[in-house]
Amino acid sequence: MSRLLQISDTHFGTEQPAVADALRALVQAEQVEHVLLAGDITMRARRGQFAAARAFMDSLPVQTRMTLPGNHDISLWLPWRRFLWPYRLYQQYFPTAFDTDGVIHWDLGPIHLIGVRTTRRYRHIQGEASPAQIANVSRRLQALPDDALKLVAVHQPALVIEEEERKNLLRGAVQANASWRAAGAAGVLGGHIHEPYVELIPPGPQDAPTPLWALQSGTALSDRIRDNYPNSVNLIRPATAAPQGHLHNPLQLRNPQWQVERWDFDASLQAFACVATTWLR
Numbered sequence: 001m002s003r004l005l006q007i008s009d010t011h012f013g014t015e016q017p018a019v020a021d022a023l024r025a026l027v028q029a030e031q032v033e034h035v036l037l038a039g040d041i042t043m044r045a046r047r048g049q050f051a052a053a054r055a056f057m058d059s060l061p062v063q064t065r066m067t068l069p070g071n072h073d074i075s076l077w078l079p080w081r082r083f084l085w086p087y088r089l090y091q092q093y094f095p096t097a098f099d100t101d102g103v104i105h106w107d108l109g110p111i112h113l114i115g116v117r118t119t120r121r122y123r124h125i126q127g128e129a130s131p132a133q134i135a136n137v138s139r140r141l142q143a144l145p146d147d148a149l150k151l152v153a154v155h156q157p158a159l160v161i162e163e164e165e166r167k168n169l170l171r172g173a174v175q176a177n178a179s180w181r182a183a184g185a186a187g188v189l190g191g192h193i194h195e196p197y198v199e200l201i202p203p204g205p206q207d208a209p210t211p212l213w214a215l216q217s218g219t220a221l222s223d224r225i226r227d228n229y230p231n232s233v234n235l236i237r238p239a240t241a242a243p244q245g246h247l248h249n250p251l252q253l254r255n256p257q258w259q260v261e262r263w264d265f266d267a268s269l270q271a272f273a274c275v276a277t278t279w280l281r
């Protein structure tokens, strides 16, 4: 079994302790093995916020802890520091062995996750997947076994579903989605806009119609909640016989191998509850 929890936008400094306790309880109850924290770990990239985030991640009883930096994890206040060492504090608290393109491969057994550092020091909010990163990820995807669940993780969304969010779309997303779809990726995980959704990315006119999903997680712990979306996380796991919550199955799969569950924080229960299951493939 392999269970991967996708969380993002914890924004330590604005985290809610009761929600953090509930998330830890979810990890325990669902026997999560791997956790990805896909950026905006902190609110202001301050040392104390990174330290609190690290303590929280260390408190989760999992085998694998993976992180990517978000735009909030680059120092806002000291332009010289941002220019010379944008990831200094991030790397101090969350050492991440990116290659020279800013790409890392995590082998989780049946799941392979390829992380891309999409934040840019000269572009504070909008992120980018560069041509070199897109090609690098595609080469790595092509080298993986066909039966693996191949996922890519970024910070900014690879698909937006509301027109007003178009400004937040990852730069290079169209090229990245086409290349990663052709290389066998099943999904692109992201955060940044604090809106949870799991939707198919429409293929471009030149693309094969292989399904490629956008898996967006909301803010896991922060009180910066948008448009009444509660705190929310995604749990990727082998498909279960009795999916919980609303079943989202646009591919009309009958014998799915993998599913992603959306778990929202329910304030009345003081716990995360599964509200929707999407059958991925």
Ligand SMILES: [Fe+2]
Binding pocket: 009, 011, 040, 070, 072, 192, 193, 194
């Ligand atoms: Fe964020």
Ligand SMILES: [Fe+2]
Binding pocket: 039, 040, 070, 071, 072, 155, 191, 192, 193
């Ligand atoms: Fe962000």
